Amino acid sequence: MENIFVGIDVSKDRLDVAVRPSGEVFAVERNAAGLEQLTQRLRGLCPQLIALEATGGFETIAAAALAAADLPVVVVNPAQIRAFARAVGQRAKTDPIDAAVIAHFAEATRPPVRALPDEATRLLADLVARRRQIVEMMVAERQRQKRLTVPHLRASIERLLKALQKELTSVDTDIGGIVRASPAWREKEDLLASVPGVGAVISRTLIAELPELGQLSRRQIAALAGLAPFTRQSGRWRGKCFIGGGRTAVRTALFMGAMVAKRFNPVLRAFFNRLVAAGKPKMIALIAVARKLLTMLNAIIRDRREWRTA
Numbered sequence: 373m374e375n376i377f378v379g380i381d382v383s384k385d386r387l388d389v390a391v392r393p394s395g396e397v398f399a400v401e402r403n404a405a406g407l408e409q410l411t412q413r414l415r416g417l418c419p420q421l422i423a424l425e426a427t428g429g430f431e432t433i434a435a436a437a438l439a440a441a442d443l444p445v446v447v448v449n450p451a452q453i454r455a456f457a458r459a460v461g462q463r464a465k466t467d468p469i470d471a472a473v474i475a476h477f478a479e480a481t482r483p484p485v486r487a488l489p490d491e492a493t494r495l496l497a498d499l500v501a502r503r504r505q506i507v508e509m510m511v512a513e514r515q516r517q518k519r520l521t522v523p524h525l526r527a528s529i530e531r532l533l534k535a536l537q538k539e540l541t542s543v544d545t546d547i548g549g550i551v552r553a554s555p556a557w558r559e560k561e562d563l564l565a566s567v568p569g570v571g572a573v574i575s576r577t578l579i580a581e582l583p584e585l586g587q588l589s590r591r592q593i594a595a596l597a598g599l600a601p602f603t604r605q606s607g608r609w610r611g612k613c614f615i616g617g618g619r620t621a622v623r624t625a626l627f628m629g630a631m632v633a634k635r636f637n638p639v640l641r642a643f644f645n646r647l648v649a650a651g652k653p654k655m656i657a658l659i660a661v662a663r664k665l666l667t668m669l670n671a672i673i674r675d676r677r678e679w680r681t682a
Contacts, residue, residue, distance in 0.1 A: 569633025
């Protein structure tokens with residue numbers, strides 16, 4: 373029996389579906405009736421993998437409905453889909469064509485199926501994302517404030533900053549309440565926060581954005597966070613390794629942790645200093661500290677044991 377791969381292009385009102393290798397295409401509405409129709413039809417196909425492109429949250433309900441029907445579904449990075457389309461020479465772009473490209477991508481790369489986050493995890497992730505947005509707005513307003521000399525404009529920014537600070541405090545309270553109300557999340561936060569350099573913001577970001585922590589190998593978790601170095605070489609030429617991809621919010625949080633840890637965590641401070649003494653640029657050394665920090669946190673959650681220096 374041949375393996376069947378399904379690609380779904382998600383838009384606000386409908387789901388365009390493409391099936392490989394048969395080439396079948398169809399569409400359903402993105403509502404309860406359409407999702408029921410989609411689920412029943414895909415059950416009959418017994419696909420090996422169903423892939424949806426992440427589209428700002430529109431894919432969440434469809435992915436959850438398919439997962440609830442015990443169908444193998446994965447949400448894929450849209451940047452990967454665009455790069456794959458260019459690689460196969462697909463320049464035309466319509467919803468059915470996009471669905472076919474997603475199906476082709478699923479067949480060619482076979483991304484691993486992972487459990488989708490539950491409703492509580494999605495809520496926590498939304499709150500953490502909202503916190504990040506508020507902080508970005510505050511940083512932008514402070515930059516504007518530095519350049520302004522007109523008193524009433526500076527006062528306007530000051531009022532807005534006070535309002536944003538109030539919202540930030542409210543969101544922090546909501547995040548703290550959700551995390552501390554869950555015994556599993558409370559245990560995770562306490563374990564993560566036992567590492568010098570990791571505070572509440574970083575630990576809660578990892579809980580929300582990296583639920584796979586403690587379940588994957590150190591190489592897999594580094595790749596998921598976008599901290600795995602990629603080798604560049606051709607023949608005798610050797611280029612510099614680089615990092616990229618992965619989950620931006622997670623990588624940013626780990627860099628924050630690495631900057632603190634290289635000063636206050638004795639193990640990571642010694643590691644950073646050793647790399648710099650060996651001639652590594654400070655930014656490369658900092659990336660290595662962030663990766664080592666993630667490896668430590670992964671082991672701590674896996675073993676359910678607090679951080680120790682020895």
